[in-house]
Amino acid sequence: MRRGSLLEGLLFALALACFAYGYGWGRGDGRPPLPGERLEDGLRVMTWNVGRATAKGPRPLADEDLAHVASVLEELRPDLCFLEEVRSARQATELARDLGGGWSAEVSRGRMGRLVAALSRGGELRVEGRAPRGALAVSLRSAAGFRVRATGVHADAFSAERRNELLGAATDALLASSGDAALCILAGDFNLDLDLDKRRDLFSDDAYRDVETYNYVAGLLRDAARGSGATAEPDRRLDYVFVGAGAPIRAAGPLRGLREGEMDHDPLVVDLGPPR
Amino acid sequence: MDEGGNTRGDALVRARGLGYRYGSRTALHDVDLELGPGEIVGLAGPNGSGKTTLLKLLAGFLRPAEGELLVLGRRPFRDAPRMLRDVRFAFAPPALLERLTAREHLRHLPAIGGPRPEPREIAATLSAVGLEERADESVAGFSFGMRQRLSLAQALLPRPRLLVLDEPNDGLDPLAVLELRALLLRLRDEEGMSVLLSSHLLLELGELVDRLLVLAEGETLFYGPPARLTGARAGVRLVVSDAGAALARLRARGLEVRAAAGGELELPPESLSLGEAHALLRDLGLESYRLHRPGLEEALLELLRARAGEGECP
Amino acid sequence: MIVRLELLRLVRSRRPWIAAATVAFFLLLMLAGFYLYAENETGGAAEFRYTFENRSYFNGLTFALYSFYFGFLLVLPVFGALEGAAQIAGDASSGRLYLLLSRPLSRARLFAAKLVLSGTQILVLTGVLMGAGMLLGLVAVGWGSLDLYPGVLQMTDRHVHLGQDVALLRFLCAWPAATLALSVPLTLGFWISTFGRSPLNAAGLAVALYLVLYVVSEIHFFEDLRPWLFTSSMTFWRGLFRPDPEWGYLAREAAKLLGFALLFGTLALGRFRRREER
Numbered sequence: 001m002r003r004g005s006l007l008e009g010l011l012f013a014l015a016l017a018c019f020a021y022g023y024g025w026g027r028g029d030g031r032p033p034l035p036g037e038r039l040e041d042g043l044r045v046m047t048w049n050v051g052r053a054t055a056k057g058p059r060p061l062a063d064e065d066l067a068h069v070a071s072v073l074e075e076l077r078p079d080l081c082f083l084e085e086v087r088s089a090r091q092a093t094e095l096a097r098d099l100g101g102g103w104s105a106e107v108s109r110g111r112m113g114r115l116v117a118a119l120s121r122g123g124e125l126r127v128e129g130r131a132p133r134g135a136l137a138v139s140l141r142s143a144a145g146f147r148v149r150a151t152g153v154h155a156d157a158f159s160a161e162r163r164n165e166l167l168g169a170a171t172d173a174l175l176a177s178s179g180d181a182a183l184c185i186l187a188g189d190f191n192l193d194l195d196l197d198k199r200r201d202l203f204s205d206d207a208y209r210d211v212e213t214y215n216y217v218a219g220l221l222r223d224a225a226r227g228s229g230a231t232a233e234p235d236r237r238l239d240y241v242f243v244g245a246g247a248p249i250r251a252a253g254p255l256r257g258l259r260e261g262e263m264d265h266d267p268l269v270v271d272l273g274p275p276r
Numbered sequence: 277m278d279e280g281g282n283t284r285g286d287a288l289v290r291a292r293g294l295g296y297r298y299g300s301r302t303a304l305h306d307v308d309l310e311l312g313p314g315e316i317v318g319l320a321g322p323n324g325s326g327k328t329t330l331l332k333l334l335a336g337f338l339r340p341a342e343g344e345l346l347v348l349g350r351r352p353f354r355d356a357p358r359m360l361r362d363v364r365f366a367f368a369p370p371a372l373l374e375r376l377t378a379r380e381h382l383r384h385l386p387a388i389g390g391p392r393p394e395p396r397e398i399a400a401t402l403s404a405v406g407l408e409e410r411a412d413e414s415v416a417g418f419s420f421g422m423r424q425r426l427s428l429a430q431a432l433l434p435r436p437r438l439l440v441l442d443e444p445n446d447g448l449d450p451l452a453v454l455e456l457r458a459l460l461l462r463l464r465d466e467e468g469m470s471v472l473l474s475s476h477l478l479l480e481l482g483e484l485v486d487r488l489l490v491l492a493e494g495e496t497l498f499y500g501p502p503a504r505l506t507g508a509r510a511g512v513r514l515v516v517s518d519a520g521a522a523l524a525r526l527r528a529r530g531l532e533v534r535a536a537a538g539g540e541l542e543l544p545p546e547s548l549s550l551g552e553a554h555a556l557l558r559d560l561g562l563e564s565y566r567l568h569r570p571g572l573e574e575a576l577l578e579l580l581r582a583r584a585g586e587g588e589c590p
Numbered sequence: 591m592i593v594r595l596e597l598l599r600l601v602r603s604r605r606p607w608i609a610a611a612t613v614a615f616f617l618l619l620m621l622a623g624f625y626l627y628a629e630n631e632t633g634g635a636a637e638f639r640y641t642f643e644n645r646s647y648f649n650g651l652t653f654a655l656y657s658f659y660f661g662f663l664l665v666l667p668v669f670g671a672l673e674g675a676a677q678i679a680g681d682a683s684s685g686r687l688y689l690l691l692s693r694p695l696s697r698a699r700l701f702a703a704k705l706v707l708s709g710t711q712i713l714v715l716t717g718v719l720m721g722a723g724m725l726l727g728l729v730a731v732g733w734g735s736l737d738l739y740p741g742v743l744q745m746t747d748r749h750v751h752l753g754q755d756v757a758l759l760r761f762l763c764a765w766p767a768a769t770l771a772l773s774v775p776l777t778l779g780f781w782i783s784t785f786g787r788s789p790l791n792a793a794g795l796a797v798a799l800y801l802v803l804y805v806v807s808e809i810h811f812f813e814d815l816r817p818w819l820f821t822s823s824m825t826f827w828r829g830l831f832r833p834d835p836e837w838g839y840l841a842r843e844a845a846k847l848l849g850f851a852l853l854f855g856t857l858a859l860g861r862f863r864r865r866e867e868r
Contacts, residue, residue, distance in 0.1 A: 003698075004696065004863050007698060015852035017849075018852060019849040021845045023817075024842065235813065298868065332867065332868070335691070336691075337688065337691065337866060337868075338866045356696075357696045358694070359694075365692040369685065371689050372686075373686065373689070375602035376599070385595070387594075388591050
């Protein structure tokens, strides 16, 4: 009986060892860790669709949510943040003001309620071009001193064709105008759900077109938060941050528990190291 | 062996105060058993008396709830593999491997934990149990009696020191029952094998066993040589026309008399001779007088009835 | 010797043949569906054997992969769970466990023999599904390179091209990897089998438990729970069909599954060694 118990003990220990290796510490599978404390020598980029998903349909950022969004930005302190479904330029300005000194804000062209806003600490945010429609191209100098070109987008939720046009054009424009920038960033709500962990059909009117869109962007830029999980209800990865080569991705992923009310997206945060 | 029929010292099986419970139901309580080399011990009792439970305890399938049990000096539940090197079991009903032939059973089963038997050993064993003609047929087509024989055969290879059989006579025709008896006696006499077997064929047990353990509701009713059980029940049986009056008259004479089954009166064998009975009972209408020596079955039935409170003297 | 006896019992029993027949039937269904789908997609212009050029490119290797994937999802794990559940409970209910345990054989060795043979059976069955699918694909459709596109297999988000030789090697590696995954429902079945004496109940419970866990691992509500369910890792072998497999990821997923198999196996062994045979 004793030998049998010893055997059981050994097998159990082996099982534990396998679990320890398989699950590991942290993410353990090549994915970057979730962002934690902000690191001073790099760049923190954030994208967040701050609209609501109500029973009557989607609604852009409500004024009553401004304080909450400001508190989240204050806590996370991104160098650059893109907000989608901003109702008006006024809201962006109010946010920057509520956040205190040093924040600047710009908004894209487009119809009210579907604006993309860019907010940045440091006050050196500059709009570089507002085309294509639905995108906002900006440049800034990071607190660590390197130049960044970034484009925020909010792609169409219902047409793969239009998503393809917007994202393709935004990518081309970003790379064409990157010039002396040390880093290129394309971020926003792409409305593409391509997470391969799911064994379900893609959430799209044309799955193949969305894949082509993703492949095009991913062929030129790096998907910083790949495999980090869903960013929006119900279990969809719709928000992305793509970065150019050269800057190490230190941490990336959606931060849960920061939504309020009927918001249906989590903020996606990426911490980048200084470009090499 | 002592006067009580118990063995000492080199007992193959020693159980003291053995007990087992199935949940809240007591299946065995305070059972003693000893079995020595070259002995045949029988196990009898009504259905549900605990016979199979006792055998499963011996095989190490169950852990005793109370008491002590040693088989070949080992605790069966803890040390079953070592104990089973010299003990073989055949349980009822016989569970066999349906898609194997009889010969394959004897080729593969004994080889588990032991040497592979020689083909001639297999052939001899099949012949001993009367299965040599059906050796290469699938067990799936066997009758119950054939399965019993094969179950016994697999228990005989390799030869154990102790053979434990659970109702081996079930399903056997009378000739096969006699053959089994002869085989077990031969194994005991020629090979010194000890046997523990349970059976409902009490006549067979009476002819075969050295000692008998009778269980009822998990408790020991009788344990000893069968002759002690039947001898205790021997006596003079009287059939009279007025049993009540005869009973009173005999008791008035200081005789131990009791009413037996079938309206007969029973006295101890030495208490009254034929002549005395005739003289005493002529006016009571004595119809018959005989010496009564009950068989094991009858003795056991009387024992059970006595336990249940039947057949007592009025 | 117990291994030889158990092998003889297994070979003579109907279970392996029923499983193989089910796999064969499944493959024929897949082939029929394959042809129908191709005909529909091309408006009747489907041609096979290296001539079909479209983003929906099918050949015999693609057919084999599709068949293996869908067979692996439910057919094989169900057989794995059934096989495990039939072992201890099956012998206990028929009384054959008394026959085996009344031999000088430790319960651990009996358990190990049953586990090894059941595992081997699953390995063979997995090989049959894969091999027969490849053979059927070769004969009915034709081999070639393996081209994967985003779609139902959910194996890639971009076009993947593997040359025929590389693809065949990846199939060979996927065979033991998939068998490792299937060892988990097998050992789960073993464990459940030690709790009763009815193989039917044990099999039903093992299969039901597997299906419930499989469904749970598909539902986004359980996002935090999913990584801890073995069903979430079972299709890890799909990662072998990338041009540059992530070997670290594959090793970790394999370790998780091995851990579950060892855990369920140890629990089963512990229970079997200690339980009474009433």
